[in-house]
Amino acid sequence: MSRSNFDFERMLNPIEPTTLLEKYWEKSPLLVARNHPDYYSELISLKNIDSILRLYGPKSSDVDLIKENSFFSAGGEVDFNQIYQAYSLGYSLVMRKIHERWQPLSVLHKNLEAFLNHPVGINLYMTSKNSQGFKAHFDTHDVFILQVEGSKQWKIYDSPITLPVISDLKYTDKFINQLKSPTAEYCLNKGDLLYIPRGYIHEVYTDNSFSVHLTVGIHSLKWFDLINSAVTKLAQKEVRFRESLPVGFLRQEEAEESLKNQFQELLKLLAEQSEVEEAVEDIAQGFLGKMSPLVDEQFYQLENLEYLNLDTIVKKREGLYRIIEKIGKIGIQFGSKTVMESLRSERAIRFILEAEEFPIKALPGLADNGKLTLVRRLIQEGILKTVEEG
Ligand SMILES: O=C(O)CCC(=O)C(=O)O
């Protein structure tokens, strides 16, 4: 596998993905101190930040300036002319969904979603020295912190709720008021990584250095999401799930017993009749349908289609792919897009899903013309792209 872009494995290195998943995932924080300041420099560096800011437009709800929990433009969007002034007053700059604007982060983002099969969001935090953006808090998504410039101090406390959900955020103040001493204190230096499972309270600040880090948030799909999908799908077929609760069900004591009985019956029906494949499909469509757009070179690809020949080398764009099988057809789903082909292309499609990069002539099962037609179509759909030599 080419090392020219970041994926889950390279982001974690030298920790193996399996070690992270078996020992730390949803369980406990992990610091990877690398002593390799430039480890993440290909992803983004200090000099890139101004030009990326411009890609957000003059005002954006994805950009904020925060100092000890107060927003610089309370109630409004940040005026970009004020950003440098606010920063020098100690406000942290937060740039959300930066992967939608910056190609190396878009590639990391798509590689992570392809590996994890969970929605990912990447935000950037920049803080001047001796400052604090957010006060102590916990998040309801797991985070990987990638320190890209300077350093930041992290105090980590216990997790007051195991694997909290968004509605648990209302308890934040209560937990912060009862805070005991931290269980770990780390100085994250340039090139280091920190994993924090959702729920662990953390408090973050700079001392004598400024800091830029990326927060890679994993907004994982949960078992209750899958079960919700299963119920919703079954309700489309089974009218009993669509009937109203009995009129007056809150006040009639006698209704209580029959409510309980009917609830149990419906749960039994759910267990017997719901199809896990259907529920998974429902959840997959919701997730894939929201995949972020291509950020590089599609116009270049379109305008060079006529130069394709059998020796041209192509590869899949980074991201999550699924094979779609329907009667008499086979297809590829990439994001919200599904490209269906006749079964004549089955071997070629399966080959493409497995392959890294390949010359067009290597496609199995099709005549030369068919190979070129298929590749042209997949380039137009933003699935394949050409690999430039050299
Ligand atoms: O750096 C900060 O101010 C807060 C960062 C944080 O809490 C996070 O990335 O989850």
Ligand SMILES: [Fe+2]
């Ligand atoms: Fe946080």
